[in-house]
Amino acid sequence: MSEPLRIGIYFCWKGTAPAECLNLSAVATYVAGLPGVCRVQDLGSRPNPDPHFWSQEIRRQRLNRLVLAGDSPGFFKPTFSTAMRQAGGDPTEVRLASFREHGATQGEGTERAKAVTACAVLGVPYGLAAVPQSTTVHPDTLVIGGGVAGIQVALEIADAGNKVILVERSGTIGGHMAMFDKTFPTLDCAACILTPKMVSVGQHENISLWTLAELESVGGRPGAWTVKIRRKARYVDIEACVSCHACEEVCPVQVDSEFDSGISKRKAVYLPFPQAVPNAYIIDAEHCTRLLSGGTKCGACLKKCLKEAIHFDEEDQLTELEVGNIVVATGYDVFDAGRMERYGYGILPNVLTALEFERLTNAAGPTGGRIVLKSLKLNKRSKQEEWVFDPEGESPGSVAIIHCVGSRDHNYNPYCSRVCCMYSLKFAHLVKEKLPEARVYEYYIDMRTFGKGYEQFFERIKDEGVFVVRGRSAKVGTQDGRMIIKGEDMLSDHMLEFPVDMVLLAVGMESAAGTGELAACLGIRRDEDGWFRELDYNIDPTGTERGGVYMAGACQGPKDIPDTVAQASAVAARVLRSIVSGCGRESRDTLPLAEIEARARALAGVS
Amino acid sequence: MAVLSNPRLIGELEKYGAEHVVKCYHCGNCSATCPFSREPFLFPRKSMRYLQMGLEEKLKGNLEPWLCYYCGECSEQCPREAEPGETMMSMRRWLTAQYDFTGISRLFYQSWQLEVLALLLVAALTGLGFWLYGTTHGSLAIYDGPGAFLPASAVHVFDWAMAGLLAGLLAVNCARMWWFTLGREQGMRVPLGAYLRHLWLLPVHFLTQKRYRECERKRPWAIHLALMLSYLTMLVLIMFFLEDMQRGPGISWSVHVLGYLASLGLVATAVYALRGRLLRRETHYKYSHETDWIFLILLLYVALTGVAQHVLHRLGLPLEANLLYLAHLMGVVPMLVLEVPFSKWAHLAYRPLGMYFSCLQAEALRARAPAGAGQPVAHNV
Numbered sequence: 008m009s010e011p012l013r014i015g016i017y018f019c020w021k022g023t024a025p026a027e028c029l030n031l032s033a034v035a036t037y038v039a040g041l042p043g044v045c046r047v048q049d050l051g052s053r054p055n056p057d058p059h060f061w062s063q064e065i066r067r068q069r070l071n072r073l074v075l076a077g078d079s080p081g082f083f084k085p086t087f088s089t090a091m092r093q094a095g096g097d098p099t100e101v102r103l104a105s106f107r108e109h110g111a112t113q114g115e116g117t118e119r120a121k122a123v124t125a126c127a128v129l130g131v132p133y134g135l136a137a138v139p140q141s142t143t144v145h146p147d148t149l150v151i152g153g154g155v156a157g158i159q160v161a162l163e164i165a166d167a168g169n170k171v172i173l174v175e176r177s178g179t180i181g182g183h184m185a186m187f188d189k190t191f192p193t194l195d196c197a198a199c200i201l202t203p204k205m206v207s208v209g210q211h212e213n214i215s216l217w218t219l220a221e222l223e224s225v226g227g228r229p230g231a232w233t234v235k236i237r238r239k240a241r242y243v244d245i246e247a248c249v250s251c252h253a254c255e256e257v258c259p260v261q262v263d264s265e266f267d268s269g270i271s272k273r274k275a276v277y278l279p280f281p282q283a284v285p286n287a288y289i290i291d292a293e294h295c296t297r298l299l300s301g302g303t304k305c306g307a308c309l310k311k312c313l314k315e316a317i318h319f320d321e322e323d324q325l326t327e328l329e330v331g332n333i334v335v336a337t338g339y340d341v342f343d344a345g346r347m348e349r350y351g352y353g354i355l356p357n358v359l360t361a362l363e364f365e366r367l368t369n370a371a372g373p374t375g376g377r378i379v380l381k382s383l384k385l386n387k388r389s390k391q392e393e394w395v396f397d398p399e400g401e402s403p404g405s406v407a408i409i410h411c412v413g414s415r416d417h418n419y420n421p422y423c424s425r426v427c428c429m430y431s432l433k434f435a436h437l438v439k440e441k442l443p444e445a446r447v448y449e450y451y452i453d454m455r456t457f458g459k460g461y462e463q464f465f466e467r468i469k470d471e472g473v474f475v476v477r478g479r480s481a482k483v484g485t486q487d488g489r490m491i492i493k494g495e496d497m498l499s500d501h502m503l504e505f506p507v508d509m510v511l512l513a514v515g516m517e518s519a520a521g522t523g524e525l526a527a528c529l530g531i532r533r534d535e536d537g538w539f540r541e542l543d544y545n546i547d548p549t550g551t552e553r554g555g556v557y558m559a560g561a562c563q564g565p566k567d568i569p570d571t572v573a574q575a576s577a578v579a580a581r582v583l584r585s586i587v588s589g590c591g592r593e594s595r596d597t598l599p600l601a602e603i604e605a606r607a608r609a610l611a612g613v614s
Numbered sequence: 615m616a617v618l619s620n621p622r623l624i625g626e627l628e629k630y631g632a633e634h635v636v637k638c639y640h641c642g643n644c645s646a647t648c649p650f651s652r653e654p655f656l657f658p659r660k661s662m663r664y665l666q667m668g669l670e671e672k673l674k675g676n677l678e679p680w681l682c683y684y685c686g687e688c689s690e691q692c693p694r695e696a697e698p699g700e701t702m703m704s705m706r707r708w709l710t711a712q713y714d715f716t717g718i719s720r721l722f723y724q725s726w727q728l729e730v731l732a733l734l735l736v737a738a739l740t741g742l743g744f745w746l747y748g749t750t751h752g753s754l755a756i757y758d759g760p761g762a763f764l765p766a767s768a769v770h771v772f773d774w775a776m777a778g779l780l781a782g783l784l785a786v787n788c789a790r791m792w793w794f795t796l797g798r799e800q801g802m803r804v805p806l807g808a809y810l811r812h813l814w815l816l817p818v819h820f821l822t823q824k825r826y827r828e829c830e831r832k833r834p835w836a837i838h839l840a841l842m843l844s845y846l847t848m849l850v851l852i853m854f855f856l857e858d859m860q861r862g863p864g865i866s867w868s869v870h871v872l873g874y875l876a877s878l879g880l881v882a883t884a885v886y887a888l889r890g891r892l893l894r895r896e897t898h899y900k901y902s903h904e905t906d907w908i909f910l911i912l913l914l915y916v917a918l919t920g921v922a923q924h925v926l927h928r929l930g931l932p933l934e935a936n937l938l939y940l941a942h943l944m945g946v947v948p949m950l951v952l953e954v955p956f957s958k959w960a961h962l963a964y965r966p967l968g969m970y971f972s973c974l975q976a977e978a979l980r981a982r983a984p985a986g987a988g989q990p991v992a993h994n995v
Contacts, residue, residue: 349691411641411693415639415641416693417693417694418691419693452639452641452642453639477642478641478642478645478646479641479642480643480646481643481646481647481691482647493646494646495642495645495651495656495659497640497642497659500656501653502645502651502656
């Protein structure tokens with residue numbers, strides 16, 4: 008180097024003030040001691056944007072390197088680069104220490120901020136200096152979530168000969184995919200693809216499948232996590248139960264079926280669906296008369312079960328075990344369409360959400376796959392009339408599909424849920440296939456058919472005679488007992504108003520309930536939309552802040568099935584790499600500051 | 615023929631209040647929500663597009679902003695927070711500036727300081743004029759009758775002269791509005807008969823604002839109607855019964871009771887609107903342009919000084935009454951001179967005209983279009 012470095016460190020904030028968990032004076036004192044630092048100053052929120060002012064300051068202090076540190080210092084870089092040029096310096100010598108980018112605004116904020124700033128002062132990228140230490144890895148893997156992502160991860164790892172513990176919150180694995188009728192754009196039967204995989208999971212010698220189980224706590228270190236798992240009582244012995252239905256037939260309690268998305272009923276003792284894995288009945292503690300009464304009432308199923316599989320005295324179990332890697336595959340929840348009152352969901356009987364339609368059109372659904380309108384039927388139990396799907400019901404003559412329900416909307420979720428356009432087109436196809444005479448209207452904002460074969464699928468739908476209206480419908484109105492959909496078709500410049508019999512709401516995806524608790528439990532971060540935050544959007548989309556914790560599928564962001572499966576396999580590869588090599592990496596936040604600084608000094612060639 | 619685009623238009627409209635229009639992604643929710651958005655005028659989305667694309671001439675001939683009464687539902691439902699309702703409001707401001715042939719309106723909308731300065735200047739001139747007239751022709755101690763400081767007869771003549779001037783200015787602007795929307799375009803030519811057939815729309819919309827009532831929320835319509843009727847009553851009283859109004863100190867119930875009602879209406883609605891704009895709870899009060907504040911403050915000032923001079927006169931304080939009368943005139947004259955032809959108040963003419971012209975435009979469009987166009991077709995596959 009021709010001349011000695013004279014470095015000025017300026018703290019500047021795009022927000023109002025440094026994050027609360029940050030001790031700025033400690034950071035300033037620390038970085039002031041680094042070689043070449045001549046000036047450390049906190050400029051506060053939004054510093055003077057005049058480059059001329061700063062060029063004078065640079066000249067006065069004879070600085071030849073600037074470090075801008077703060078929540079989003081890139082915001083102010085143009086000002087200081089110009090100032091550097093005006094002062095006759097090298098504009099590339101304006102270095103950034105972004106606390107937000109490197110997670111210095113959460114948790115161990117101060118130590119991280121020191122490290123990030125030190126790296127910028129030394130001119131070394133933080134990612135190069137802060138390389139986590141490697142650790143030894145326990146060969147077992149914990150997979151949280153038994154949807155298609157979790158199933159894929161578990162099978163990949165188990166097939167490679169390693170133990171997997173698959174933990175699922177509900178009573179069966181399969182997740183949302185098991186509920187779907189067809190996949191897009193290939194129109195394969197979703198259950199035909201998924202159920203063999205589910206069976207493989209259930210029978211795999213390397214997979215311990217724990218349903219009705221949730222992660223309670225996590226301890227230990229990357230590569231040697233100690234996890235505590237709560238296994239809730241099923242009240243039915245999985246080994247003994249042969250799914251003979253005897254219990255179900257006598258159970259007097261009826262509740263909405265979760266698997267059929269509420270469009271059919273199930274009993275308090277139930278099998279979620281015929282292909283459920285494990286294929287054993289569950290007693291729903293929230294609705295079972297006997298459990299609610301403390302063991303005094305009912306008990307009809309107990310008498311009927313020939314296998315003596317029912318044990319009302321079963322209790323929750325807490326199991327502690329050691330695993331090397333943890334894979335989060337908790338999926339998503341669908342947007343609650345009732346939040347958008349103007350679409351009449353929950354008020355108008357034939358306004359359905361996407362999942363309800365998936366079950367309606369599914370051959371294993373309550374109507375045997377017939378697309379019918381709800382009809383008013385007397386419920387013998389409650390003596391009240393209810394809107395229900397009757398297999399003999401009337402078919403709709405016209406169906407409207409409204410896109411972007413709850414997505415791309417600043418009043419709800421600002422992001423695009425990615426899958427809704429395609430599944431809406433799939434719905435249009437399914438309606439046309441089963442009811443060729445029916446008129447189908449798609450009300451869309453932008454048609455996002457981005458994947459392989461998706462655009463061709465869209466073309467196919469148009470060929471089938473679906474009316475694709477470019478305009479969002481503002482509400483579902485009623486006129487003479489029929490629903491009216493009004494929307495501006497921008498392409499023809501006309502306000503279109505169609506009477507329809509059925510409305511399908513293309514609801515978007517949201518981060519699953521409990522995501523926040525799980526993130527806190529695992530010590531991983533979430534983004535502003537609630538999804539788990541990946542370590543690096545571009546080059547590490549499956550990794551997290553913590554070593555040995557990965558994520559797969561829609562818990563990282565909205566995703567369709569092919570992307571989910573691809574990501575799940577990618578995670579499996581990363582887990583297997585650590586198992587095979589026997590070493591993984593530590594979490595970044597446990598890296599000691601002194602070590603990062605020493606590495607950065609070595610890389611910068613500064614003693 | 616390609617349409618000329620003005621890339622600076624969007625920046626220009628920002629000064630009129632359309633700050634969020636770039637966020638619009640054209641989902642059409644606003645147009646589908648709006649109860650007024652009917653064939654062939656689908657708004658606000660299309661107007662937002664004209665603005666985003668800088669289609670200045672298209673926007674100039676666009677009547678849709680005048681068809682919007684700003685109930686705010688589009689803004690509340692907008693998924694992008696693009697504020698379509700406020701954008702329409704801003705377009706009305708911009709159109710007012712475009713119709714105005716003097717260019718004064720544009721200056722006022724773009725710089726409130728200039729508008730305030732102009733108001734003060736006109737106020738000073740008014741004050742000076744009336745002061746000189748009053749002190750040379752009468753006495754400050756006499757309110758009415760012979761030797762009055764500001765005799766009703768003189769003010770009456772002045773009122774009519776001012777009304778003539780303002781009507782003239784506004785008429786030219788209205789003619790320009792006609793030219794932009796109907797006159798200059800070949801496709802918008804309609805026979806004279808159509809003009810006569812729809813003429814009834816003008817008084818009906820002016821007096822009842824019945825379209826405003828079609829909004830789902832009725833209160834804004836009621837408030838606006840109360841303000842308009844109060845103002846109209848006051849105008850009629852002043853233009854035709856000024857003599858009776860000023861006579862005192864007794865109360866002549868036949869005219870004064872109307873005056874009281876009108877004053878009450880003006881003060882109440884002005885206070886209501888000011889409160890709404892300060893609290894910003896309702897969507898149509900969420901954003902306020904400087905001209906909105908100026909208008910409301912002036913209105914309240916004029917109403918209060920008018921009431922005060924009347925009360926002082928009845929209390930037997932002619933000197934104080936005269937001074938407040940002068941203050942009242944120093945408010946009312948600049949308000950009328952500047953607001954009616956050049957600013958917010960011009961909508962008293964543009965709105966009914968917008969309804970009227972839109973009917974004619976629709977007729978022209980119908981004549982041009984093939985039969986059956988614009989009707990939703992029953993689809994059979």
